[in-house]
Amino acid sequence: IAGITQAPTSQILAAGRRMTLRCTQDMRHNAMYWYRQDLGLGLRLIHYSNTAGTTGKGEVPDGYSVSRANTDDFPLTLASAVPSQTSVYFCASSRDVGQPQHFGDGTRLSIL
Amino acid sequence: GENVEQHPSTLSVQEGDSAVIKCTYSDSASNYFPWYKQELGKRPQLIIDIRSNVGEKKDQRIAVTLNKTAKHFSLHITETQPEDSAVYFCAAFMDSSYKLIFGSGTRLLVRP
Numbered sequence: 713i714a715g716i717t718q719a720p721t722s723q724i725l726a727a728g729r730r731m732t733l734r735c736t737q738d739m740r741h742n743a744m745y746w747y748r749q750d751l752g753l754g755l756r757l758i759h760y761s762n763t764a765g766t767t768g769k770g771e772v773p774d775g776y777s778v779s780r781a782n783t784d785d786f787p788l789t790l791a792s793a794v795p796s797q798t799s800v801y802f803c804a805s806s807r808d809v810g811q812p813q814h815f816g817d818g819t820r821l822s823i824l
Numbered sequence: 825g826e827n828v829e830q831h832p833s834t835l836s837v838q839e840g841d842s843a844v845i846k847c848t849y850s851d852s853a854s855n856y857f858p859w860y861k862q863e864l865g866k867r868p869q870l871i872i873d874i875r876s877n878v879g880e881k882k883d884q885r886i887a888v889t890l891n892k893t894a895k896h897f898s899l900h901i902t903e904t905q906p907e908d909s910a911v912y913f914c915a916a917f918m919d920s921s922y923k924l925i926f927g928s929g930t931r932l933l934v935r936p
Contacts, residue, residue, distance in 0.1 A: 745924075754830075754913055755868065755926040762922070770923060802867065809922050810856050815867040 715739070716816035718803050724822045725793050733788040733819050735803030743806045744786040745813065746770075746778060748799040755802065761786055762809050793823045826850055826918045830927025838935050843904050845930045847914035848896040856917035857897045858924070859888060863910045871912075872899070904934045 719734045737744065742763045747755040747770075757770030761780040775797060777789045786805075790797055800820050804813040827850040837843050849857075858873035874881045874888045874897065881888050885904075890897040897916075901908055914927040 747926075754928040757923055757925075760923065771925075810917050812858060812870050812873060813924060814870070817867050 716803055716805055716814060718801075718816035718819050720819060721817065722820040722822075724824060725790075727793055727795055727823055729793050731790045731793055731821070733790075733801055733803075733821070735786045735788070735816060736784050737786075737803075737805045738784065739805060739807075739814070740783060741805035741814075742783070742808050743811070743813075744780065745804045745806075746776070746786070746788045747802045747804065748772065748797075749802060749818075750799050758788065758801075795823045797821065798823045826921060826923070826925050828914060828916050828925045828927045830914050830930055832930060833928065834931045834933070836933045836935060837904055839904060839906060841904055843901045843908070843932055843934075845899045845912055845914065845932075846896060847898070847916070847927050848894075849916035849918075849925075850895070851916065851918040851920050852892075852895060853919035854895075854916045855919060856924075857888070857890060858915050858917075859886075859899050860913045860915065860926075861910045862913065862929075868913060901932075904932075906934050906936050908932060909934045 716737045745760045746758040759778040761767045764783045802818045803816045806813045830847045855876040860868035861871045862868045887900040911929045
C-alpha cells in the first residue's frame with residue numbers, strides 16, 4: 713500500500729545523544745516535510761524539501777538537520793538531543809509545493 | 825509574520841447539531857486552505873480543502889467556506905456524530921514563503 717513510513721514509532725533518548733528519524737515515501741512525491749506536534753501548539757514545520765537535492769528551514773529549525781539525497785527518503789537528525797525536543801514528529805509529503813500533504817504515523821520521541 | 829489563528833480551542837455539541845470552526849490567516853496571497861482531522865494517537869488526515877478561486881466547497885456533511893477579503897475560512901460539520909469527535913486543524917499555504925502554516929487546533933466533542 714502506497715504511503716509514508718516513519719521509523720521508529722517511539723524512542724526514549726538520553727539528552728546529548730544523536731538521533732535520526734527516518735521517513736520514506738513511495739508515492740514519488742516531490743515535496744517532503746517534517747513537523748513537530750506539541751500539546752496545544754498544533755503542527756509546526758521544522759524543515760522541508762521541495763524537491764530532491766534541496767532543503768529549507770521551517771518555523772522551528774534550530775537543533776535539527778535534514779537531507780534529501782533522493783526522492784523517497786527524508787531523514788531528520790537531532791545532533792545533540794535536548795529535553796525540549798520531546799515531541800511527536802510527523803513526516804509528510806505532497807506531489808508538489810502547495811498540494812495536499814499526506815502524513816506518516818509519527819514518531820513519539822522522549823528526551824530524558 | 826505568517827500566522828493562522830483558529831477558534832474555538834474546544835467545542836462540545838450534541839449529536840445531530842452542527843459544529844463550526846473558524847480560522848483567520850495573515851498572508852493575503854494565500855491560495856490553498858486544507859482542513860485536517862486527527863484522532864487520538866493517530867496521524868492528521870486531510871478531510872477537505874479549498875482553493876482561493878471558489879468561495880465554498882462541500883463533501884457530504886462537511887463544508888468549507890472562504891472569505892478572501894476578510895482573510896478567514898471556516899469548517900462546517902452538519903448532523904454531527906460521535907465519530908466526528910477529534911481534533912481539527914486548519915492550515916493556510918503561504919505564497920510568501922511556500923509553507924503550510926497550521927492553526928493550533930480545535931478539540932471537538934460530540935455528545936451522544
